[in-house]
Amino acid sequence: MFHNDAFRVLDGQECRRLLGRVSVGRVVYTRHALPAVLPVNFTLDPDGSVLLCTSRGSDLVRAVDGVVVAFEADEFDAATRSGWSVVVTGRATTVTDPAEQARLSQAGPASWMPLRDPVFVRIASEMVTGRELAGAHALR
Amino acid sequence: MFHNDAFRVLDGQECRRLLGRVSVGRVVYTRHALPAVLPVNFTLDPDGSVLLCTSRGSDLVRAVDGVVVAFEADEFDAATRSGWSVVVTGRATTVTDPAEQARLSQAGPASWMPLRDPVFVRIASEMVTGRELAGAHALR
Numbered sequence: 001m002f003h004n005d006a007f008r009v010l011d012g013q014e015c016r017r018l019l020g021r022v023s024v025g026r027v028v029y030t031r032h033a034l035p036a037v038l039p040v041n042f043t044l045d046p047d048g049s050v051l052l053c054t055s056r057g058s059d060l061v062r063a064v065d066g067v068v069v070a071f072e073a074d075e076f077d078a079a080t081r082s083g084w085s086v087v088v089t090g091r092a093t094t095v096t097d098p099a100e101q102a103r104l105s106q107a108g109p110a111s112w113m114p115l116r117d118p119v120f121v122r123i124a125s126e127m128v129t130g131r132e133l134a135g136a137h138a139l140r
Numbered sequence: 141m142f143h144n145d146a147f148r149v150l151d152g153q154e155c156r157r158l159l160g161r162v163s164v165g166r167v168v169y170t171r172h173a174l175p176a177v178l179p180v181n182f183t184l185d186p187d188g189s190v191l192l193c194t195s196r197g198s199d200l201v202r203a204v205d206g207v208v209v210a211f212e213a214d215e216f217d218a219a220t221r222s223g224w225s226v227v228v229t230g231r232a233t234t235v236t237d238p239a240e241q242a243r244l245s246q247a248g249p250a251s252w253m254p255l256r257d258p259v260f261v262r263i264a265s266e267m268v269t270g271r272e273l274a275g276a277h278a279l280r
Contacts, residue, residue, distance in 0.1 A: 024214075024223070026214075028177045029175055034229060035175070035229070036210060074179050
């Protein structure tokens with residue numbers, strides 16, 4: 001799907017609204033020169049960046065800290081063949097500022113898993129794209 | 141989430157069974173030297189490879205034909221903080237053999253969108269990994 005003529009492009013405001021509706025997205029990056037993808041629960045910071053919480057010593061942190069990654073979230077309904085997808089592309093960085101860490105400990109995401117030495121990772125919202133599939137094909 | 145100690149690794153049979161339960165996954169690849177991700181509906185071939193249908197002239201085909209990509213599918217439940225994710229990694233190729241095209245026109249995936257000049261893309265199942273998060277953290 002997502003042929004160029006058959007979906008609606010979403011604007012930035014729509015993308016942010018949709019991202020706020022879901023709690024899990026997928027970090028897309030490169031690991032050992034291969035494409036890699038890992039689902040994570042996340043929250044959106046008021047500046048639009050994506051926040052997640054993982055272990056400081058995790059493979060994910062080693063692979064993405066300081067690197068441009070993509071972050072994707074979506075919702076699709078197979079019955080109506082409709083849905084949306086939003087991709088945020090930007091540099092991922094671990095949060096090291098103590099004041100920022102303290103703020104995110106209150107307002108940031110809580111990992112769904114128990115973590116040793118948790119760290120927040122921020123994915124800057126440098127480029128945001130979104131597409132909506134309205135299911136027209138299914139209704140023909 | 142998906143800290144090393146807190147999820148269960150799925151075996152190949154479980155991965156295939158779970159992939160068979162969903163109709164949408166995400167192709168993870170590189171486009172213009174940046175990580176890229178595109179949701180697609182798919183089916184599994186009996187040999188375990190992932191099949192999708194898109195336009196022959198699409199950006200996706202240009203980017204992935206002959207290239208190793210990842211393909212991810214998952215289901216998560218925010219209420220129980222549980223779910224699973226499976227990743228198939230392998231070379232993507234467009235199907236060019238006429239007999240194979242004819243077979244997939246019958247048994248392969250039908251795009252959710254109207255397509256000009258449709259083509260089937262096969263992602264070989266060279267490596268399959270899966271993880272299950274049972275929500276133990278949420279139940280503590």
